[in-house]
Amino acid sequence: MKPPFFLRLDLRRLILALAMISALLTLGNSFYASYEVQRDLLIANTLESHRVYAAKLAETTNNFLESAEHQLAHSATLLGTTAGDEQALQQEARRLHQQARNFNSVVVVDAGAMVMAAEPEALQLQGLRLGSDVVRQSLEAKRPLISAPFVSVTGHHLISMSHPIFTAEGTYLGFVSGSIYLQDHSLLSQMLGSHYYSDDSYLYVIDHQGTALYHPDEACIGEKIMDNSVVDAVLEGHSGSLQLTDADGTEMLAGYAPVTKAGWGIIAQRPRSSALAGLDGQILDVFLKSLPLALLTLVFIWFSALLISTPLRQLAHNARAMDQKQAQDNIAQVRSWYFEAALLKRAILKGVGLLNDKISRLHADSHCDPLTGLLNRRGMQKVLDHFQETEQSFAIVALDIDHFKQVNDTHGHDVGDQMIKSLAKLMQNHARKDDALCRSGGEEFLLFLPGADTRTAREVAERLRGQTQKTRYPEVGHITISLGIAHWPGSPATIDSTLKMADKALYLAKQQGRNRTMVA
Numbered sequence: 001m002k003p004p005f006f007l008r009l010d011l012r013r014l015i016l017a018l019a020m021i022s023a024l025l026t027l028g029n030s031f032y033a034s035y036e037v038q039r040d041l042l043i044a045n046t047l048e049s050h051r052v053y054a055a056k057l058a059e060t061t062n063n064f065l066e067s068a069e070h071q072l073a074h075s076a077t078l079l080g081t082t083a084g085d086e087q088a089l090q091q092e093a094r095r096l097h098q099q100a101r102n103f104n105s106v107v108v109v110d111a112g113a114m115v116m117a118a119e120p121e122a123l124q125l126q127g128l129r130l131g132s133d134v135v136r137q138s139l140e141a142k143r144p145l146i147s148a149p150f151v152s153v154t155g156h157h158l159i160s161m162s163h164p165i166f167t168a169e170g171t172y173l174g175f176v177s178g179s180i181y182l183q184d185h186s187l188l189s190q191m192l193g194s195h196y197y198s199d200d201s202y203l204y205v206i207d208h209q210g211t212a213l214y215h216p217d218e219a220c221i222g223e224k225i226m227d228n229s230v231v232d233a234v235l236e237g238h239s240g241s242l243q244l245t246d247a248d249g250t251e252m253l254a255g256y257a258p259v260t261k262a263g264w265g266i267i268a269q270r271p272r273s274s275a276l277a278g279l280d281g282q283i284l285d286v287f288l289k290s291l292p293l294a295l296l297t298l299v300f301i302w303f304s305a306l307l308i309s310t311p312l313r314q315l316a317h318n319a320r321a322m323d324q325k326q327a328q329d330n331i332a333q334v335r336s337w338y339f340e341a342a343l344l345k346r347a348i349l350k351g352v353g354l355l356n357d358k359i360s361r362l363h364a365d366s367h368c369d370p371l372t373g374l375l376n377r378r379g380m381q382k383v384l385d386h387f388q389e390t391e392q393s394f395a396i397v398a399l400d401i402d403h404f405k406q407v408n409d410t411h412g413h414d415v416g417d418q419m420i421k422s423l424a425k426l427m428q429n430h431a432r433k434d435d436a437l438c439r440s441g442g443e444e445f446l447l448f449l450p451g452a453d454t455r456t457a458r459e460v461a462e463r464l465r466g467q468t469q470k471t472r473y474p475e476v477g478h479i480t481i482s483l484g485i486a487h488w489p490g491s492p493a494t495i496d497s498t499l500k501m502a503d504k505a506l507y508l509a510k511q512q513g514r515n516r517t518m519v520a
């Protein structure tokens with residue numbers, strides 16, 4: 001079964017398919033490479049910006065803690081000089097609380113864990129003896145401390161910073177401490193919470209044990225963050241950036257930096273999927289922008305394929321019909337504009353030329369008598385058909401060598417052949433251009449004289465007869481011929497009958513003594 005038209009493989013489709021596949025592969029590859037480069041760039045940019053942001057915030061937090069510590073140290077020095085003066089203690093606590101609003105509350109605790117002064121007073125802590133771990137640690141340490149996060153009696157997540165109070169003589173009196181809320185209402189939480197990204201980026205802060213001090217999800221504050229490579233890295237004191245999968249299985253791009261003052265770590269991060277969200281749109285944009293040129297390229301490829309394949313297709317098409325008359329002209333008209341097509345065209349033209357020569361020769365051979373080169377019976381029939389079709393009138397002269405048998409018998413068949421050839425030559429010399437000469441049998445000939453009447457035919461016949469009689473043939477000497485004449489159209493009407501009439505006239509000439517011309 002023949003394949004459907006659109007599936008047939010021809011040169012144009014092959015070139016088209018090849019070029020289209022190459023073009024599409026190149027285009028696809030460009031898109032893929034561009035996607036990869038853009039993605040890597042986005043990831044690298046996100047990682048770097050988050051690293052810078054974490055480092056900046058770690059520095060700011062350090063400065064904040066340092067400043068808070070200085071304030072506490074200054075207060076502790078003042079409080080060391082006012083031991084026992086409850087009013088002075090309360091005043092200093094108020095001043096410290098209101099000075100820079102770094103602390104949500106301030107307490108002054110004596111060496112026995114008794115609250116000597118507290119601000120705001122509404123907390124009503126004055127006179128209470130505190131027993132929490134944080135208080136115990138501060139009393140035992142007798143040095144500046146930043147606590148781990150804890151939940152206060154008022155239910156707030158907070159950290160506290162404390163500084164020991166000594167007299168001028170170096171007697172330990174207790175400590176002054178400021179608390180900082182982690183969830184809200186504190187300078188620290190404001191500082192950490194108001195970050196500049198408007199996308200899905202967020203940050204969280206962990207203490208030296210990996211417990212969240214600050215987190216946008218408040219439920220996480222105070223919780224330990226486990227199985228997290230960024231937390232491990234920042235707690236080792238490193239800063240930098242990395243890609244990680246968090247405990248929820250979300251891929252993250254994170255920047256991190258340690259807060260050296262407190263042993264904390266700040267981590268700024270963004271989900272990878274959110275960072276790459278715009279990428280598909282960008283690639284689509286690239287695709288749409290490159291579409292017009294791509295379409296133009298495809299049209300150009302299609303046109304080129306057509307241009308390249310057309311000469312070959314035309315040559316192949318015409319070569320299939322080489323035996324047809326106009327094939328040579330058609331092939332000659334093919335515009336073979338490139339080398340191989342031109343070469344092929346020349347070769348085909350040469351082939352067609354040779355074929356035509358051969359056909360002409362075969363054609364001529366099949367219509368000619370090999371001995372004399374005159375028409376044979378088949379050639380004669382063609383001439384007569386033509387006369388019939390064109391209604392061309394003509395005269396027939398039938399001619400036969402007299403006593404030819406004797407020539408053969410006396411001098412041999414070859415001499416007889418030579419004589420036949422010589423007579424044919426003589427006939428050709430006497431014939432006009434349009435006359436048709438035919439060897440109709442052994443030593444019998446027919447002359448067709450188009451447009452000639454009986455009288456003219458008779459003159460021609462007589463001239464031939466006279467010339468033959470005059471001619472001396474080698475070995476044989478002189479010979480004579482007898483001739484019969486008929487005319488078409490005449491009576492009878494058909495050409496066949498007219499031929500018979502000419503034969504009959506020839507027969508009469510033989511009967512009446514030969515070497516003569518008889519008209520039917």
Ligand SMILES: Nc1nc2c(ncn2[C@@H]2O[C@H](COP(=O)(O)OP(=O)(O)OP(=O)(O)O)[C@@H](O)[C@H]2O)c(=O)[nH]1
Binds near residue numbers: 417420
């Ligand atoms: N050499 C030669 N002889 C041929 C050829 N074709 C026919 N012949 C001979 O021509 C002779 C014709 O003889 P006939 O038809 O009997 O007549 P004729 O001897 O010519 O006598 P008339 O025609 O009656 O004058 C025969 O002997 C044939 O063998 C040929 O091609 N070559």
